[in-house]
Amino acid sequence: MECDSNEETSGSLNKMNEDLQRSRSPLETVTEEAEGAPPFLVTPKTDWESYPLLVEDSSRVRLAPTLDCTLRYFFTHCPKDVSEISRSDLMIVLIYVIALESGLIPKGVPMPAACLTEKYHSYRAFDKRLVKHFATRLPLDCFRNRASPYRLEMELVHQKAVRDNIDVSLVAYCSVDLLVVNLLWSANLTVCFSTVVPVSFYVPAINANRLPFCFQHLSRLSVKMKDELFVPFRSFAYSKYIPVICPSMAGLPQEVVKHITRCLDFRTRRNLLEVLKPSPPVIQKRTN
Missing domain, CATH: 3.40.1000.30 (Protein Transport Mog1p; Chain A)
Structure with missing residues (x-):
């Protein structure tokens, strides 16, 4: 009985390890199962250069x-x-x-x-x-x-x-x-x-x-x-045409933002203020 339980335990551990080996990377890739491609075999020894993503x-x-x-x-x-x-x-x-x-x-x-x-x-x-x-x-x-x-x-x-x-x-x-x-x-x-x-x-x-x-x-x-x-x-x-700033700019106090905008040219200042403009709140309708 003890041998049987040990065999079952080892079998379940092997299955768990196998499932972990077959798990995909958390990073999304171009290859997907919907395209007919098999999932990546992710292991510590996975050679990512062998997968043509781009x-x-x-x-x-x-x-x-x-x-x-x-x-x-x-x-x-x-x-x-x-x-x-x-x-x-x-x-x-x-x-x-x-x-x-x-x-x-x-x-x-x-x-x-x-x-x-x-x-x-x-x-x-x-x-x-x-x-x-x-x-x-x-x-x-x-x-x-x-x-x-x-x-x-x-x-x-x-x-x-x-x-x-x-x-x-x-x-x-x-x-x-x-x-x-x-x-x-x-x-x-x-x-x-x-x-x-x-x-x-x-x-x-x-x-x-x-x-x-x-x-x-x-x-x-x-x-x-x-x-x-x-x-x-x-x-x-x-x-x-696309205002891009450092994401941390949105967290600065208004006094600091005003001092920064004084040092910018007109176009850069306009783009900066466009990005920092607060977005309107999203109102969700309740359904009965």
């Missing part, structure tokens, strides 16, 4: 789940025949996913209900919920006319923006093997961020069956696009 984590063996999902959507719904798909088309799909990771979304496409909340963090650039939601909402109209440049209308959605959603146009055109990518500010066409990408270097082949073989050096490309296009655009947008 485009820059992809390899020739495995792509990031959202990039893989967007590519499958593109090959399934593209208005072109598969034989007519070019390397530059795949490059635009890739840049679209990188733009999603940078906080941009397609213009005019409604946001998921889970993201329409007052708790949206004003300092967060990457939201995996947005990337996952818009991965299968790639605008396909820009691929219809092969003679015209690629054009994606996107916007930066931010609840603390001084004006409405900040619109931006992603325009790209091919010059031999180079893809010239421009990020145009819709409100002011004189504001433009540009970069040049060698297509064949990053997209060596077109393989609809084995998607990881379509790309190479994705880490280098993702960092290049974010550093030269999307991060400068976000910095410009934040400095012009």
